[in-house]
Amino acid sequence: MALPDFWRQLDMVTPEQLSFPVTIVGAGGIGSPTALTLAKMGCPQITIYDPDTIEQHNLPNQLYRLADVGQPKVKALQAIIHEFTDCEVNPVAERLVEADLSGVVISAVDSMAERQSIWQGSIRYRIRVDLYVDARMGAEVSRVFSVRPTDPDDVRFYESTLYSDLEATEENCTARAIIYNVLNVASLVANIVKRHARGEEGHRELIFDFATMSLLLD
Amino acid sequence: MSVKVRVVQLGRGVIDCEVEAGTTVAGVLSSNGVPLDGMEVRVNGGAAELDHGLGDGDLITVVPLIKGGRS
Numbered sequence: 001m002a003l004p005d006f007w008r009q010l011d012m013v014t015p016e017q018l019s020f021p022v023t024i025v026g027a028g029g030i031g032s033p034t035a036l037t038l039a040k041m042g043c044p045q046i047t048i049y050d051p052d053t054i055e056q057h058n059l060p061n062q063l064y065r066l067a068d069v070g071q072p073k074v075k076a077l078q079a080i081i082h083e084f085t086d087c088e089v090n091p092v093a094e095r096l097v098e099a100d101l102s103g104v105v106i107s108a109v110d111s112m113a114e115r116q117s118i119w120q121g122s123i124r125y126r127i128r129v130d131l132y133v134d135a136r137m138g139a140e141v142s143r144v145f146s147v148r149p150t151d152p153d154d155v156r157f158y159e160s161t162l163y164s165d166l167e168a169t170e171e172n173c174t175a176r177a178i179i180y181n182v183l184n185v186a187s188l189v190a191n192i193v194k195r196h197a198r199g200e201e202g203h204r205e206l207i208f209d210f211a212t213m214s215l216l217l218d
Numbered sequence: 219m220s221v222k223v224r225v226v227q228l229g230r231g232v233i234d235c236e237v238e239a240g241t242t243v244a245g246v247l248s249s250n251g252v253p254l255d256g257m258e259v260r261v262n263g264g265a266a267e268l269d270h271g272l273g274d275g276d277l278i279t280v281v282p283l284i285k286g287g288r289s
Contacts, residue, residue: 028287029286050288058289136287139229140229141228143281165285167283168256169255169284169285211229211230212226212228
């Protein structure tokens, strides 16, 4: 089997610079393309948590194939990534409750309660987690937060964004996700991971909106 | 004296309007039918109170408190 040759991107990021573990919580709209993007970019080891199975309504805006319907998302995603890359994928068909994580952790879940649980249980002031990325989307808008979990300023800022599910906007079931937005979020997250790998300055919040073609940075 | 302000309602669209100087953020949003439930409001990129008085060229951004990701 041929192995990937990364020479087209070596001036931007090398596989050696990406040699940290990555954990993605959620293998749906944001998580599935993000996992493949990071694997293609050269991340060598990705653990993916998600208890769900693939349903027909997941096909238009997630990475899955028609034949994957009914399969556990993490297993199908592992198979897809193995078709495209030599990345080592560790699929965990469970919700993340509390875990001793390290490296880069990416939240790609669907509720603020779950974000609170991930943050409190596995991220906040955990010294082995170097970077936490929380990606959120609704219709054509996305917000991506980058946090160093042991930096008190980052912690304060991020906790100010943990509004409750009651405070959040509830999009109609028919306006929650569209493929170009999830692919865009995957790109934003991959760029954040690349910046982290190279020790470059990043932004603690990125907002992108296709409806007004706006990009906001903090 | 009237001033021009722009409202960028993320996920929806852009509204340009002319209002009396000092009109509040809440006044502009309400008169243009912009809902505030599940939203945060920024003026010229920074956090702002709804009673903030607006000046010429001010930009109001209405940011939805989105939470999706897995579906």
